[in-house]
Amino acid sequence: MADMPTPRLAANEFQQRLLAWFDRYGRHDLPWQSPRSAYRVWVSEIMLQQTQVATVIGYFERFMARFPTLESLAKAPQDEVLHLWTGLGYYARARNLHKAAQVAWEEHNGELPTKSIDALVALPGIGRSTAGAIVAQSTGQRAAILDGNVKRSLTRLHALPGWPGKPDVERKLWALAEYYTPAERLADYTQAMMDFGATLCKRSKPDCLSCPFNDVCLAYAQGEPKRYPESKPKKALPTRQTIMLMLRDPQGRVWLEQRPPSGLWGGLWSLPQFDSHSELNDWLEVNAVNPKRDTTSPSFYHTFSHFRLEITPQPVSCDRLGGVRESGVWYDVNYPPELGLAAPVKALLSQLTPFSLNPTPGHA
DNA sequence: AAGCCGGGGGA
DNA sequence: TCCCCAGGCTT
Known part of the structure; x- marks a missing residue:
């Protein structure tokens, strides 16, 4: 990766520290973790796009009670799907989820094509990061994610300048995310990266004193971890x-x-x-x-x-x-x-x- | 590359 | 108030 910034730790050292942290402090009781299935992971990942865990949990439970299987979702009327989505926002997510369920039902033998990132990305509503999360959590195959949590953690660890929405910054972040991703314990590692960003390396009030990476974190060394990631250029709301x-x-x-x-x-x-x-x-x-x-x-x-x-x-x-x-x-x-x-x-x-x-x- | 697409939670 | 979140799609 010519585009990758110098890693702050060898990949195996990063993985060891992160997983040790996750075993003690990670979240192990989220509704989509047990029972874990590709379908449940998928629905949770779509709901969690741009939406926080606390908001999602209730919607996820109601959705699963009504649509417990991919088949039931594929065969449901769109009005019912949107009804279960009311108040969650970004309603294209629900329309795409519904459509993807129908495609999977008809063209992938009734299940998600979790063997291949590309096959998942071909489904509406699933991009590279969501596909990685589904593969890693449902099959254990090696796949990286790059969500807001990972972007925040990695920009801080490397003091990476620039808004992550810019393609050159995003390329660097993907390279780092791929580099650190292990070959084992993929479900735990993926959950760990999200938990780490959501509960420790938070946007505001990051808990740097408890962080297992504070000895190598460049943003912490600079004394201003909250400076990263740089914020999106803002415009006045019409x-x-x-x-x-x-x-x-x-x-x-x-x-x-x-x-x-x-x-x-x-x-x-x-x-x-x-x-x-x-x-x-x-x-x-x-x-x-x-x-x-x-x-x-x-x-x-x-x-x-x-x-x-x-x-x-x-x-x-x-x-x-x-x-x-x-x-x-x-x-x-x-x-x-x-x-x-x-x-x-x-x-x-x-x-x-x-x-x-x-x-x-x-x-x- | 930039705009579009919701609603809510935290500070 | 302001920021932005387990992003992806369209132009």
Whole structure:
């Protein structure tokens, strides 16, 4: 590897120290560790992309209760998969997971192709690092990972400058990650690298005094381990505005429409959205019978990684839908269907008074 | 190479 | 508030 920085330890010495640390301080009771299967490891790795362990555990348990096997996932309707993903974010992960299960079911004899990194990477939603994690943890074959934890630990150990999102920095990190990866105890080593970054070499407050590498860590020697990794160049968040129509029928049900299959909130069910009140009025004129607008609810913000959305809910009641209406569902808050919902939509629906059961609601 | 894609937890 | 997390896909 011409691109690799000088390692701070011989690979076998690094492995020995890390595994000794892991045996004492690592996490050995995560839900996907027992029973361990390629399917369970895979689902956990997808959920854990950009999502912390504490958040994932509950979702993982619910997901496994509903989809205990790859077959059950492959044969499930997408709405049910997205329903189990509601609130977890990055919904393309769920769509890709579902699609990959169907591909594996039909083209790989009903199981994940864990013999080959390349075959895994060919499946939607699985990149090089996730493929490495699946192979290492489910088969014990030698495979490296490079997730956020490993990037942080290795940039510190080597005082590696530059934002890890840059390709040249990432190449160096992959070279180091491959170099340190052992030939034995792959499942433990992989879990150890993640645990080390998540619980000791943390983004803030790294526990350097307890670190088994503090004698060779260049960032520690420089006195500023938190300086690594360098942070992503930041940009100002643009703000967008939207009006969300909360159209209710005489039974109190709410009209929802499914979003396009890809893009923001892809495949999720959401309230009809409009850029202006005049566009909303046009929609009501065409689609609703005897619409009665209520006073606009207070606006609130929902923040994404790349913009901020100001949401103004507009309650409207109507007798029924008319005209050429778009496809959608009347969502009954008393008997909620199992659909994927965008987080702010779920929040709005959960606030609703189920007035079909409560004809004279009190006022707040 | 850069942008897109969520939501939450920690400080 | 601000940062970024067990990343991958699209352009």
